[in-house]
Structures are given as C-alpha cells and as structure tokens.
Amino acid sequence: MREEKHHFSPTRFYAVNIIFLIPLIILAFIVFLILATNVTAVEVNGNSLISDAEIEGLVMTGKYKNNGAFDVIKNRFRPAQIPFVRTTSVSLKNFHTLVISVKEKKLSGYVRDSKNNYVYLDENGTVTEIDQRLLGNAIPVEGISTKKKITEGAAYPAAENRIKALSTIFKTAKNQDIAIEGITFGSSGQITLDCGSITASLGTADSLKEKLMRLANILPKVEGKSGILHFEDYTADNTDIVFEKTKTD
Incomplete structure (x- = not known):
C-alpha cells in the first residue's frame, strides 16, 4: 500500500491562525477599554x-x-x-x-397649556418642548390657547393664520433685532407686541412683515420714551405711523 502524504500549506496555516486570533484581539481590546x-x-x-x-x-x-x-x-x-x-x-x-x-432645541416662544406647562415653539410654530420650567429667552404668546392635543415635534394646533403670523414675527424679529417681550393675539386677530416701554399695535396680519420692518426702523427713534405705536391703518399707500405717548401726571 502507498502511504498517503499530507503537504504542509503555509497559506492555510496562517489563515486558520488569523481566524482564531481576530476574535481574541477584539476581546482583548474590549477588556482593555473596560479596564482602562x-x-x-x-x-x-x-x-x-x-x-x-x-x-x-x-x-x-x-x-x-x-x-x-x-x-x-x-x-x-x-x-x-x-x-x-x-x-x-x-x-x-x-x-x-x-x-x-x-x-x-430652538425656543422662539411659548404658550401655557391647560396644565400650566410651558409649551415651547420654534420659529416655524412647531412644538419643540413641553416642560414645567420656564427657561431661556422665549417670548410669551397670548391668544392662541387650544383644547386640542399638543404633541412635541408637531405644529402647534391653533388657527393656521395665527401660527403663520407668529412665525413671521419670530423670523423678522430675529433678522431685524427687534426686542419683543410679549406677543398677544386679540379675539378679532389684532396683534399687539410688547417692546418694553413701547407697545406696537399692529392691527391684523395684513402686510405684517412690512409693519415689522417699519417697527425695526422706528424703535431706535423712540428709545427712552413710552407709548403706543399704531400700525392699524398701515397700507402700501399709507405708511404713516402714529405714536401715542403715555400721559404722565
């Protein structure tokens, strides 16, 4: 009978050893990370x-x-x-x-819900956070309360025209550096901005961006004064703004 000979294969030898070594190296690395x-x-x-x-x-x-x-x-x-x-x-x-x-997260403004939580909105009117804490420099918004379910990550469930107006206010105020301390929507859609000692009565949302741009130009001129800026009659043809000074005794 002929004796069968087995030939040594270096390639196979190294391949087998590498297959066994790789898991050991990975395991050793994991142990090292855990300990180190x-x-x-x-x-x-x-x-x-x-x-x-x-x-x-x-x-x-x-x-x-x-x-x-x-x-x-x-x-x-x-x-x-x-x-x-x-x-x-x-x-x-x-x-x-x-x-x-x-x-x-971006916190442009906030409203209060029925549980007195702070519902934070970004500049698009999307709910970014609901929390019991008042944090950051978000602007308080009145007049858009809702009984609908409020969900983080979704649009705030108020009238679409009011959310659109609110978004315009947030974005324009940011771009034009208008310091707003409060936003109020009246029952008839009238918009009022609290700008410290100055109140801006904007009227409806018609020509809202133009009104805000004009407001940005006027505020530095009335700095140090107090009163109401009336934009209710503002149109493309009538850009005059009435400033009603606060009466003092």
Missing part, C-alpha cells in the same frame, strides 16, 4: 438651558455608568433623552475624560 476607561472627569458643552449636572446624570446611567467606553457605545446606539436637547454626542477626550456635546 474609568471616568474621573466629565466635560459638557453646547448647553445654556439646563445644567451640566442634569445632562451628565441623564447620559451616564446604568451599572457601568463610570466606564467611558460603555457610555460612548450606549449613547451611540441608544441616545439619552434630554429635555431641551435636540442631539447628543458622547466621546472620550482621553482614557479618563468623557465629553458630552449637545445641540439644544
């Missing part, structure tokens, strides 16, 4: 509405919350739900320093 990334310092950036401590407490959770690698991986696949925060990014600055970077 004990968090002793946390840096939080991008926040102005809520505290570092609140963000840290919501991001670093679970049995292994003080392990940086665990925090990074967990928040990669299951981001923390943080009030007033749109996105969260978690990374390691070094083996012992965790960095939490957030992008906050």
Whole structure:
C-alpha cells in the first residue's frame, strides 16, 4: 500500500491562525477599554438651558455608568433623552475624560397649556418642548390657547393664520433685532407686541412683515420714551405711523 502524504500549506496555516486570533484581539481590546476607561472627569458643552449636572446624570446611567467606553457605545446606539436637547454626542477626550456635546432645541416662544406647562415653539410654530420650567429667552404668546392635543415635534394646533403670523414675527424679529417681550393675539386677530416701554399695535396680519420692518426702523427713534405705536391703518399707500405717548401726571 502507498502511504498517503499530507503537504504542509503555509497559506492555510496562517489563515486558520488569523481566524482564531481576530476574535481574541477584539476581546482583548474590549477588556482593555473596560479596564482602562474609568471616568474621573466629565466635560459638557453646547448647553445654556439646563445644567451640566442634569445632562451628565441623564447620559451616564446604568451599572457601568463610570466606564467611558460603555457610555460612548450606549449613547451611540441608544441616545439619552434630554429635555431641551435636540442631539447628543458622547466621546472620550482621553482614557479618563468623557465629553458630552449637545445641540439644544430652538425656543422662539411659548404658550401655557391647560396644565400650566410651558409649551415651547420654534420659529416655524412647531412644538419643540413641553416642560414645567420656564427657561431661556422665549417670548410669551397670548391668544392662541387650544383644547386640542399638543404633541412635541408637531405644529402647534391653533388657527393656521395665527401660527403663520407668529412665525413671521419670530423670523423678522430675529433678522431685524427687534426686542419683543410679549406677543398677544386679540379675539378679532389684532396683534399687539410688547417692546418694553413701547407697545406696537399692529392691527391684523395684513402686510405684517412690512409693519415689522417699519417697527425695526422706528424703535431706535423712540428709545427712552413710552407709548403706543399704531400700525392699524398701515397700507402700501399709507405708511404713516402714529405714536401715542403715555400721559404722565
């Protein structure tokens, strides 16, 4: 009988060893991360509405919350739900320093709901947050209360023409640097802006953007005074604005 010979194959030998080594290397790397990334310092950036401590407490959770690698991986696949925060990014600055970077939601204005919560809106009239706390520099809005269900991420369920007008006010005020302390919609659609010592009675939403542009030009001229700017009769043909000074004794 002929004895069968087995030829040694270097390629096959190395391939088999690599297949076994890869899982071991990955496992060793994971063990290294677990043992080496004990968090002793946390840096939080991008926040102005809520505290570092609140963000840290919501991001670093679970049995292994003080392990940086665990925090990074967990928040990669299951981001923390943080009030007033749109996105969260978690990374390691070094083996012992965790960095939490957030992008906050836009808070252009707010209304109060039936439970006395603050319902925050962005410049498009979309509900961005519902919370019991009054935070940021959002403008209070009166006259658009609703009995309909209010949902975060959806348009505020008030009359469409009022939300459109509100959006115009938010955007124009931001672009023209108009300091507004309050917005009120009357029962007949009349719009009033509280600009500190000056009240702007805008009338209806007709030519609203033009009225706001004119308001931006007038406010510096009446700085230090108090009274009412009347825009009710403003049209393309009648751009005169009446300033009714506050009477003093």
